[in-house]
Amino acid sequence: MRRIRTGFGVKAIYVGLMVALLGATAVRPALAGPSWSQIMKTFKPGWDPNSANVCIRGDISCVEAVVAEMKRRNKPLMDSCDHNAVFSLLYLRTTEEYLRTVKSNPNYFSNTPFVNHEDALFALYYFRAFDNYKAGRMSKVPSAWKIAFESARDGSTTGGGDLLLGVSAHIQRDLPYVLDSIGAPRQPNGKDDHDKVNQILQRVQKTAIEEAARRLDPTIDDTQIQGTTLDDDGFLQIVKNWREEGWQNAVLLSTQREVTTSKIETNAxxxxxTFATTNRADATAREKRDSWCALHHDDR
Known part of the structure; x- marks a missing residue:
């Protein structure tokens, strides 16, 4: 029987354990604040700087929790090449840029905590629609989102189509309700802060869409909309127009709720x-997209 040497062997085991532990810590850093699931137990619309809930009072730790939750949700979509991954990735990169912006300049907005609160509620609208769809609670899924999720499930639209469906549903349908529920139009400098978000979108749009094309579907950045492509400045202007319309609808909701609600839902x-119809993918296109994603979804 061979005797086990101690000395070097014990040291090697110790080093190996430390590397494993430190490596795990590096891969999964702990949140400085509460997790998204913890926050949601007491979260509700309406900014309150004195609330015990970090997202109601709009702490930076709230946005960090939103990003962490987006990453948690995005990974299995990317790993499985789920067609919902396109919008999920774009939304994640946009929110990461938002977090970077307000971390580096806490006074970027006139009321950054208020906009942080909006950021969390806006994300919740998407998470809730997605979760309700996956759970089969179709009566709770807005029509625009149902079309988006069904298109992703069936693979009936291109990657660019999936992106347009998600962006459109979230901005043209969800945004006015979010703005209205937190009283954004009645906030001092609320419109100025709303418009400053467009500068963040300007910084992240091209790189996020290029990444989606690189990792998920190489045709995404070639997708046409109103004479422009998704990676062009023209698409950003379309998004700005949608955001402006969302603001105006939020203003109208306070005085003409029934008519405005009908208008929002019908338009979205x-x-x-339209996007589902004009961005259809046949079986060959689906196969090429899925094959590309299988090879590249882990690329950076």
């Missing part, structure tokens, strides 16, 4: 139907 559904 019609837009989703």
């Amino acid at each position: 559904t019609a837009q989703a139907t």
Whole structure:
């Protein structure tokens, strides 16, 4: 029987354990604040700087929790090449840029905690629609989102189509309700802060879409909309126009709720139907997209 040497062997085991532990820590850093699931137990619309809930009072730790939750949700979509991964990735990169912006300049907005609160509620609208769809609670899924999720499930639209469906549903359908529920139009400098978000979108749009094309579907950045492509400045202007319309609808919701709600839902559904129809993918296109994703979804 061979005797086990101690000395070097014990040291090697110790070093190996430390590397493993430190490596795990590096891969999964702990959040400085509460997790998204913890926050959601007491979260509700309405900014309150004195709330015990970090997202109601709009702490930076709230945005960090939003990003962490987006990463958690995005990974299995990317790993499985789920067609919902396109919008999920774009939304994640946009929120990461938002976090970087407000971390480096806490006074970027006139009321950054208020906009942080909006950021969390806006994300919740997407998470809730997605979770309700996956759970089969179709009566709770807005029509525009239902079209987007069904298109992703069936593989009936291109990667660019999936991106347009997600962006359109989230901005044209969700945004006005979010703004109205937190009273954004009644906030001092609320419109100025709303418009400053466009500068963040300007910084992240091209790189995020290029990444989606590189990792998920190489045709994404060639997708046409109103005479421009998704990676062009023209698409950003379209998004700005949608955001402006979302603001105006939020203003109207406070005085003309029934009419404005009907207008929002009808418009968002019609837009989703158009995008699903004009960005159809046949079996060959689906196969090419999925094959590309299988090879490249882990690329950076």
